[in-house]
Amino acid sequence: MRKTKITAWAVLAAFAGFLAVGPGLASAQSKEPIKVGMIQPLSGPIAAAGSYITNGAKIALDRVNAKGGVLGRPLELIIEDNKSDPAETRNAAEKLIVRDKVPVIIGAWGSSMTLAMMPLAAQHGVPIVVETSSSGKITDPKTPGQKIVSRISPTSELEAVGAGALIPKLGMKKIGYLAVNTDWGRGAVVAFGEVFKKNGAAIEAVEYVGQADTDFYAQLTKFKAAGVDSIVITDDAPKAAKMLQQMKELGLNVKVLVTGGSAWPDSIVQLAGAPAAEGAMFINFYNPYDFAMAGDAEASKAYVDEWKKRGLPWIGIVEGMRGFDAVNLIAKAIESAKEPTAAKIHAALKTLEVRGLYGLNKFDQNGQSYCNIIVTQVKDGKYSVVAVTPSSKLWELSAAK
Amino acid sequence: MLAELTQHVVNGLILGGGYALMGIGLTLIFGIMRVVNFAHGEFFMLGAFFLFTLFSLWGVNFFLASLLSVLGVGLVGAVVERLVLRRLRLQPIEIPMLAMVALSVIIQNAAILLWDPSPKTIKHVFSPVPLTLGPIHVVSIRLFAGAMAVALIVGSHLFIQKTRLGRAMRATFQDTDMARLAGVDVDKIYMFTFAFGAALAGAAGALLGAVFWVYPAMGDLAALKSFAVVIMGGLGDFLGAIVGGLLLGVAESLGAGYISSGYKDAIGFVLIILLLLWRPQGLFGKKTLPR
Numbered sequence: 242m243r244k245t246k247i248t249a250w251a252v253l254a255a256f257a258g259f260l261a262v263g264p265g266l267a268s269a270q271s272k273e274p275i276k277v278g279m280i281q282p283l284s285g286p287i288a289a290a291g292s293y294i295t296n297g298a299k300i301a302l303d304r305v306n307a308k309g310g311v312l313g314r315p316l317e318l319i320i321e322d323n324k325s326d327p328a329e330t331r332n333a334a335e336k337l338i339v340r341d342k343v344p345v346i347i348g349a350w351g352s353s354m355t356l357a358m359m360p361l362a363a364q365h366g367v368p369i370v371v372e373t374s375s376s377g378k379i380t381d382p383k384t385p386g387q388k389i390v391s392r393i394s395p396t397s398e399l400e401a402v403g404a405g406a407l408i409p410k411l412g413m414k415k416i417g418y419l420a421v422n423t424d425w426g427r428g429a430v431v432a433f434g435e436v437f438k439k440n441g442a443a444i445e446a447v448e449y450v451g452q453a454d455t456d457f458y459a460q461l462t463k464f465k466a467a468g469v470d471s472i473v474i475t476d477d478a479p480k481a482a483k484m485l486q487q488m489k490e491l492g493l494n495v496k497v498l499v500t501g502g503s504a505w506p507d508s509i510v511q512l513a514g515a516p517a518a519e520g521a522m523f524i525n526f527y528n529p530y531d532f533a534m535a536g537d538a539e540a541s542k543a544y545v546d547e548w549k550k551r552g553l554p555w556i557g558i559v560e561g562m563r564g565f566d567a568v569n570l571i572a573k574a575i576e577s578a579k580e581p582t583a584a585k586i587h588a589a590l591k592t593l594e595v596r597g598l599y600g601l602n603k604f605d606q607n608g609q610s611y612c613n614i615i616v617t618q619v620k621d622g623k624y625s626v627v628a629v630t631p632s633s634k635l636w637e638l639s640a641a642k
Numbered sequence: 643m644l645a646e647l648t649q650h651v652v653n654g655l656i657l658g659g660g661y662a663l664m665g666i667g668l669t670l671i672f673g674i675m676r677v678v679n680f681a682h683g684e685f686f687m688l689g690a691f692f693l694f695t696l697f698s699l700w701g702v703n704f705f706l707a708s709l710l711s712v713l714g715v716g717l718v719g720a721v722v723e724r725l726v727l728r729r730l731r732l733q734p735i736e737i738p739m740l741a742m743v744a745l746s747v748i749i750q751n752a753a754i755l756l757w758d759p760s761p762k763t764i765k766h767v768f769s770p771v772p773l774t775l776g777p778i779h780v781v782s783i784r785l786f787a788g789a790m791a792v793a794l795i796v797g798s799h800l801f802i803q804k805t806r807l808g809r810a811m812r813a814t815f816q817d818t819d820m821a822r823l824a825g826v827d828v829d830k831i832y833m834f835t836f837a838f839g840a841a842l843a844g845a846a847g848a849l850l851g852a853v854f855w856v857y858p859a860m861g862d863l864a865a866l867k868s869f870a871v872v873i874m875g876g877l878g879d880f881l882g883a884i885v886g887g888l889l890l891g892v893a894e895s896l897g898a899g900y901i902s903s904g905y906k907d908a909i910g911f912v913l914i915i916l917l918l919l920w921r922p923q924g925l926f927g928k929k930t931l932p933r
Binding site: 285286288289291293325422448453454456459462466479483486490491511513514516554 | 763907
């Protein structure tokens with residue numbers, strides 16, 4: 242009896258000793274990887290987009306590690322699935338912060354998802370690099386947790402400013418707006434509505450669609466009856482493709498502009514077929530055919546080459562660049578922070594300037610970066626560029642304000 | 643004005659045909675077998691992926707590929723019944739329900755690993771050019787899906803009402819012990835019914851996968867609509883599934899067209915709540931004592 246008690250104490254003492262020494266050992270091991278958290282939709286209706294971004298991030302990660310990592314240590318991505326759901330995003334963020342103790346998080350594709358995890362991250366002081374979400378709310382100082390955010394993707398407002406000048410030239414006057422029923426879609430309708438108005442076009446009807454919807458006949462029939470001459474879509478590539486197909490099926494021949502940067506000519510031609518895609522226009526932030534258009538031409542080429550080499554789906558390449566840029570930005574931030582802690586990385590992100598695929602990634606007082614806005618079109622079944630508003634021009638405009 | 647209304651109704655009927663098709667498999671499994679099949683959407687998804695693999699990847703003839711896909715899903719259903727549900731048959735209803743939730747997660751993630759999550763299009767053999775009747779437009783693949791829905795539903799109904807096997811099925815689920823005493827191989831009937839229900843879900847998935855597109859999470863919405871259709875129509879009633887499906891489709895289409903498309907799904911479910919307040923047993927369901 243006595244003996245077992247002694248053994249138990251010995252075990253406890255050894256365990257306490259391990260706990261005391263454990264962290265010391267960890268810091269002594271300089272080769273231990275620096276963890277970076279990443280939250281993406283890897284299942285659910287927008288899983289494809291999440292998988293493209295994760296793949297882009299892995300390409301950047303391998304490049305950083307091949308060059309010796311950061312601060313002499315390799316970077317490690319801890320990827321969590323938010324199941325395309327805001328509540329799951331918060332759970333994933335909690336897991337990354339509390340259990341994995343990551344000093345920085347990349348995420349979380351959808352605006353509603355990103356907004357759901359911001360207060361929690363702010364509470365723990367863990368910075369978020371937002372790679373895709375475009376709702377204006379995320380960088381609005383009134384939003385809880387806004388201070389913790391550095392966003393490389395553009396807001397819908399920026400997209401609208403970048404593309405707005407084109408509206409009169411395109412002859413868009415009576416517009417039907419088809420948007421996904423989330424913070425992203427609802428924010429975009431407001432942002433584009435203002436710019437359209439300034440440019441002499443009016444939104445005739447606004448219709449919202451569910452995240453997992455596949456049938457848009459009801460909305461399109463309504464637009465047809467309203468006699469719109471153009472349809473603006475804010476949604477992901479697969480749904481935009483279905484909408485274009487169903488417009489043709491209903492005999493609705495109008496001008497189409499797809500915002501948000503996830504849909505682009507090549508993906509829509511593949512998903513909807515060339516006849517349905519013909520003439521459709523897209524707001525994009527990256528051109529995989531013209532490396533010089535990106536902020537860093539060399540990185541752009543390396544990224545495209547590696548994407549092809551890994552046999553990843555070509556239609557995902559303009560989505561994948563978001564993950565690529567986010568990881569590169571974080572690597573630079575850790576490098577300049579000299580210490581991989583949440584507070585130091587957060588501070589470093591505020592002053593950083595990194596040329597990437599998006600354009601010039603740096604952040605204004607609200608944590609917003611201004612990227613390239615490229616308007617593209619399907620012409621004779623092929624990719625073509627209609628207009629470009631470079632990142633540098635948008636930075637000038639904001640400085641002038 | 644009238645043209646718009648007609649187009650909305652036509653859209654709704656076509657959409658509703660799809661819902662009815664999703665619902666009939668569940669009518670068997672949930673309505674008659676009383677298995678709360680949360681993996682129903684996954685059988686639907688598998689039907690679509692089997693068709694995609696056979697037709698789009700391996701170049702099998704479209705109609706043959708469709709038939710093989712449906713049989714394939716039936717086979718998966720039989721295996722699920724034999725390995726999972728048979729062991730849980732005497733357990734309270736929530737035990738198999740939880741098992742089906744787990745199965746749904748497993749099958750969906752397996753599909754993500756096997757086929758990757760990016761959506762696939764089945765470039766089917768029908769013309770993408772719509773048939774026009776005045777101002778009304780319909781594409782032939784949707785008409786085909788609608789016609790197949792009706793054929794499958796009527797066929798299944800006749801099968802269960804008129805054949806010996808159908809009679810054995812009904813007997814088994816009315817009173818398993820009596821059926822066994824009368825010489826029915828109850829285990830076989832359970833396996834066959836579940837496989838048949840799964841195959842019908844697979845048929846719906848293959849048809850609608852060709853109309854829309856194919857991706858691992860496609861079953862989520864389908865499962866939700868299937869439960870709505872089955873509960874609205876009355877448990878185990880084929881005619882109810884047709885009417886329930888069409889009603890849901892038209893309600894959604896008109897609701898989205900004239901009220902607000904943001905509330906499209908809500909409109910359908912409000913309709914169900916109202917209907918159940920009026921007739922708790924569903925449109926065609928019979929009042930039954932709780933078992």
